[in-house]
Amino acid sequence: MADTQYLLPDALGHFGQHGGVFVAETLMPALAELRAAYEESIEDPVFQAEFAHELKHYVGRPSPIYHARRLSDSLGGAQILLKREDLNHTGAHKINNCIGQALLARRMGKPRVIAETGAGQHGVASATVAARYGFECVVYMGSEDVKRQAANVYRMKLLGATVVPVESGSKTLKDALNEAMRDWVTNVSDTFYIIGTVAGPHPYPVMVRDFQTVIGKESLVQMPELFGRQPDVVLACVGGGSNAIGIFHPYIPYEEVKLVGVEAAGDGIETGRHAAPLTANARIGVLHGNRTYLMQDEHGQIIETHSISAGLDYPGVGPEHSFLKDSGRVEYVAVTDAEALAAFHSLCHLEGIIPALESSHALAQAMKIAPTLGKDKLLLVNLSGRGDKDMHTVAERSGIQF
Amino acid sequence: MSRIQSTFQQLQRSGRKALIPFITAGDPDGDLTLPLMRALVAGGADIIELGVPFSDPMADGPTIQRASERALAGGMSLKRVLDIVRSFRAVDDITPVVLMGYANPIEAWGQAAFAAAARDAGVDGVLVVDYPPEECVDFTAAVRAAGLDQIFMLAPTSSEQRFRDVARSGSGYIYYVSLKGVTGAATLDFDEIGRRIPQIRAAVGMPVGVGFGIRDAVSAKKIGALADAVVIGSRIVEEIEASPREQAVEKLEAFVRGLRAALDELAGV
Numbered sequence: 001m002a003d004t005q006y007l008l009p010d011a012l013g014h015f016g017q018h019g020g021v022f023v024a025e026t027l028m029p030a031l032a033e034l035r036a037a038y039e040e041s042i043e044d045p046v047f048q049a050e051f052a053h054e055l056k057h058y059v060g061r062p063s064p065i066y067h068a069r070r071l072s073d074s075l076g077g078a079q080i081l082l083k084r085e086d087l088n089h090t091g092a093h094k095i096n097n098c099i100g101q102a103l104l105a106r107r108m109g110k111p112r113v114i115a116e117t118g119a120g121q122h123g124v125a126s127a128t129v130a131a132r133y134g135f136e137c138v139v140y141m142g143s144e145d146v147k148r149q150a151a152n153v154y155r156m157k158l159l160g161a162t163v164v165p166v167e168s169g170s171k172t173l174k175d176a177l178n179e180a181m182r183d184w185v186t187n188v189s190d191t192f193y194i195i196g197t198v199a200g201p202h203p204y205p206v207m208v209r210d211f212q213t214v215i216g217k218e219s220l221v222q223m224p225e226l227f228g229r230q231p232d233v234v235l236a237c238v239g240g241g242s243n244a245i246g247i248f249h250p251y252i253p254y255e256e257v258k259l260v261g262v263e264a265a266g267d268g269i270e271t272g273r274h275a276a277p278l279t280a281n282a283r284i285g286v287l288h289g290n291r292t293y294l295m296q297d298e299h300g301q302i303i304e305t306h307s308i309s310a311g312l313d314y315p316g317v318g319p320e321h322s323f324l325k326d327s328g329r330v331e332y333v334a335v336t337d338a339e340a341l342a343a344f345h346s347l348c349h350l351e352g353i354i355p356a357l358e359s360s361h362a363l364a365q366a367m368k369i370a371p372t373l374g375k376d377k378l379l380l381v382n383l384s385g386r387g388d389k390d391m392h393t394v395a396e397r398s399g400i401q402f
Numbered sequence: 403m404s405r406i407q408s409t410f411q412q413l414q415r416s417g418r419k420a421l422i423p424f425i426t427a428g429d430p431d432g433d434l435t436l437p438l439m440r441a442l443v444a445g446g447a448d449i450i451e452l453g454v455p456f457s458d459p460m461a462d463g464p465t466i467q468r469a470s471e472r473a474l475a476g477g478m479s480l481k482r483v484l485d486i487v488r489s490f491r492a493v494d495d496i497t498p499v500v501l502m503g504y505a506n507p508i509e510a511w512g513q514a515a516f517a518a519a520a521r522d523a524g525v526d527g528v529l530v531v532d533y534p535p536e537e538c539v540d541f542t543a544a545v546r547a548a549g550l551d552q553i554f555m556l557a558p559t560s561s562e563q564r565f566r567d568v569a570r571s572g573s574g575y576i577y578y579v580s581l582k583g584v585t586g587a588a589t590l591d592f593d594e595i596g597r598r599i600p601q602i603r604a605a606v607g608m609p610v611g612v613g614f615g616i617r618d619a620v621s622a623k624k625i626g627a628l629a630d631a632v633v634i635g636s637r638i639v640e641e642i643e644a645s646p647r648e649q650a651v652e653k654l655e656a657f658v659r660g661l662r663a664a665l666d667e668l669a670g671v
Contacts, residue, residue: 012536020537021534021536021537022461022505022532022533022537023532023534024460024461024531024532024555024557024579025534025554025555025556025557025559025560025564025568025579026461026557026558026559026579026583027559028534028557028559028560028561028564029557029559029561029564030559066634168459168464168467168471169457169467169471174458175458178458178459178460180504181461182461182463182583182584185461185583185584186584187581188559206592212496222459223427266657272534283510284509285505285506285509285510286504286506286509286532287458287506288458288460289532294506296506296510298510299480299505299510300456300506300507300508300509300511301456301457301474301479301506302457302479302506303457304459346568346646365446
């Protein structure tokens with residue numbers, strides 16, 4: 001079987017009508033340099049061996065697949081299986097990509113790394129690899145998120161990173177990304193920008209994807225070992241979409257495996273207060289270096305998004321997801337804050353696992369469809385992160401103050 | 403010949419350098435933009451770069467971002483920017499207007515429809531920060547078909563190959579970003595700029611303007627000695643930001659007059 005059904009993106013990072021390199025001229029040479037270094041590293045067995053070694057001995061891979069029997073039994077339908085990315089070092093899938101990009105930064109001789117972060121998971125992962133490989137690290141974070149995620153801000157500082165609160169715009173993830181881009185354009189000669197998701201200008205969407213496909217590649221091996229076959233459905237949450245691409249991409253050639261991306265419906269798609277550009281059929285536009293489905297007003301201004309999960313609170317989506325929506329290979333749906341919270345509590349009570357609110361969206365969709373399917377059906381959910389970071393948000397929703 | 407080209411030809415004949423100030427349309431409010439544009443001309447501007455506000459201005463520093471936020475809060479949109487240009491054209495048929503902004507408002511409008519509407523409104527050129535030449539082939543064709551100039555940027559990081567690429571797609575003039583960074587950043591390396599401008603001019607065969615980091619008459623004059631045009635944005639926007647609304651027009655005209663005088667010393671005018 002071919003590695004994938006399609007050989008995308010093209011040389012400029014286009015996935016069909018999506019993707020590309022929409023940046024100011026100053027960054028064009030930097031992206032060309034990054035592209036060249038990345039392409040070399042793919043071909044370099046020494047680089048690939050070191051990446052694999054770090055994933056095994058530093059991150060703790062492979063992550064297990066766990067059969068959530070009590071949860072499945074309570075629903076009375078399909079079996080729910082969890083790909084446990086929450087068990088990775090730093091508690092989420094984000095570290096996979098950060099290891100890869102840090103090795104690349106070192107190879108390119110860049111002494112300084114920068115990152116943007118929403119909930120703080122990618123910031124923590126970036127600060128972690130900066131400590132591990134000895135880089136100076138600056139993390140940009142919307143000042144609203146700095147307030148909401150105080151514990152993660154402190155974690156980053158413990159790891160030696162400088163956290164810069166961003167006061168512009170909506171003071172959330174997209175504004176942190178703008179600010180990181182500004183830093184990069186200013187310090188482009190000595191700085192490596194570690195983007196945390198499969199968005200941004202080419203080569204980021206393909207590079208981050210390739211570093212994250214370890215999730216799906218492991219699943220391809222683990223599923224037959226554990227259950228004698230591949231799953232019927234694979235589900236993952238989609239903000240920018242890195243964990244989803246990571247588990248979906250190796251499954252794309254397996255046509256009998258259904259792939260479901262779960263966006264954040266916030267208060268509900270019909271309220272307009274959501275972060276689900278694919279499900280809501282948002283118009284295609286250009287933001288943060290790529291063309292993709294994008295939440296915007298009639299004048300092309302980016303609108304504020306709403307989700308209980310900071311990691312999904314983003315107006316765009318990785319261009320490959322937009323392509324996969326157009327091609328029909330992946331089905332995109334959305335789950336509300338309330339549904340995600342209910343799934344969060346179920347997993348806590350029935351399995352002793354506290355999931356991230358992001359991952360709870362994928363879980364909620366699995367719980368929705370499980371009762372409609374036979375007990376012999378297998379649903380593989382990418383449990384992309386653990387929920388420790390969300391204690392505050394969940395407690396607040398229950399009217400509890402720490 | 404486009405308004406931009408004939409402006410540069412006339413300047414060249416008199417040995418003068420082009421002064422290209424930038425303001426954000428709708429800053430501090432939509433009603434003041436037309437009077438501010440006229441003040442720029444009265445002060446001695448040769449071309450006006452009119453900023454189209456965008457919610458996520460990634461290549462701009464805090465000054466122009468704040469101007470964008472003020473403009474959007476007041477309801478400014480790409481459509482209303484064209485209305486302002488139309489009003490300007492009714493009273494000034496000479497001074498070229500270049501719209502400067504980001505891709506998404508144009509994408510939302512539709513590239514070809516926007517280009518035609520911009521021409522009908524009296525726009526002369528467009529500079530879209532996040533449309534590098536290879537990503538806007540269709541847009542470039544639409545802009546040309548509408549008879550507008552598309553201005554591209556070159557940066558200190560650009561290679562000579564890049565000069566040629568940009569020259570093929572662009573017309574009017576080249577906007578050389580004088581430093582690595584965002585608009586309004588601090589320091590200029592005049593020696594480096596002095597080395598680059600002749601290389602760029604030779605490669606692109608059109609006038610070269612320099613922008614980013616020009617703060618006053620002294621730096622404007624130094625740049626004017628090296629380039630064909632001086633673009634000044636953040637400092638102008640600061641002037642508007644710092645002035646009480648009723649004094650903004652007068653203060654802006656005086657500030658631009660100071661820049662003009664400094665530039666004209668070069669020509670011995």
